[in-house]
């Protein structure tokens with residue numbers, strides 16, 4: 001019996017827009033047909049802006065990709081519900097929106113509120129390099145003044161800050177600001193640097209900070225963030241899970257698979273194949289309750305706490 005599923009990050013909306021396909025059935029990793037093996041499914045849809053677009057064009061692209069998704073038959077026919085808050089019962093299939101790479105706010109603070117009004121509930125402010133928001137994982141820079149006001153506004157509105165892609169310094173500044181407001185910080189799609197030492201993964205100090213803030217962490221299936229070798233498979237996710245659990249993350253560990261935005265393990269090419277990961281864990285004697293937490297319960301209780309109806 002497969003578990004219900006919540007995935008904290010995919011780039012499917014952008015890919016659907018780019019390739020003019022629909023959510024229900026497509027040639028991408030994430031489709032509703034693929035996810036139909038799960039009794040309940042919530043997908044966080046990230047609106048990601050292609051790096052070749054300017055900040056300003058990126059904002060227009062975000063509006064277009066979002067409008068395109070809202071016109072998808074799965075949404076218009078009510079088969080996938082777009083959520084901005086969570087109640088006790090989740091719909092069979094639901095979508096929650098995030099922005100990845102908030103440089104598209106382009107120095108205009110009012111866009112944080114506009115994004116909130118357009119249903120954005122998770123904000124991944126950085127992606128790569130130094131932007132109007134601040135330094136990403138591949139830089140040593142922190143947040144700009146504008147970046148700080150964006151985070152402040154996001155926290156005030158109840159948008160959840162996400163340090164995936166942030167530099168160490170930017171992440172520290174986000175932690176400090178969230179702590180002042182007594183709010184959690186998440187990493188929607190990052191692994192453990194102790195297992196795979198790349199700048200996109202989290203060091204132990206960051207993991208502990210997320211845990212003590214009450215945040216959650218989504219395991220990323222991008223092969224290069226899982227292991228530094230060829231032929232990465234679902235088995236290579238296990239050492240990351242082990243490491244997170246050793247730091248006390250059993251109530252915080254989730255999935256943030258990065259599907260349709262990253263090269264995936266050979267045996268985890270589509271959302272439906274996440275069942276293989278569940279089977280791997282069960283065959284290693286992980287308790288069913290723990291697997292269910294990673295696949296669903298941890299994200300559900302976090303989102304219900306922080307995005308209440």
Ligand SMILES: [Zn+2]
Nearest residue numbers: 100165189261
């Ligand atoms: Zn990403």
